[in-house]
Amino acid sequence: MGDFIAPVKGIIKALDNGTKLAKRVSKAATSVVGSQALQISESAKTLQDSLEECSRDISDAYRQVLTSCGEAFVKGLLEDGQYAISELRGTLANLGN
DSSP, X not given: OTTSOHHHHHHHHHHHHHHHHHHHHHHXXXXXXXXXXXXXXXXXXXXXXXXXXHHHHHHHHHHHHHHXXXXXXXXXXXXXXXXXXXXXXXXXXXXXX
């Protein structure tokens, strides 16, 4: 993840955390009996596979766009992130008034 900028790192980290959670849920399903255990285990595996695929797709898309657009793409992501933070601060300040 070292070659990604902060917004993309955050998305990929969230997906990775979801994948880890799915693995833990799948392991915990062994303590449940019968069809519920199978359902939990299968659902967790499906979730894990989906999150891993999303993470790969985001990583691949980021690299492709970065290759074709270069620094303009990175600058746009960073500026959008700064704008969102600024908007959030403004909203929070208004709530305090």
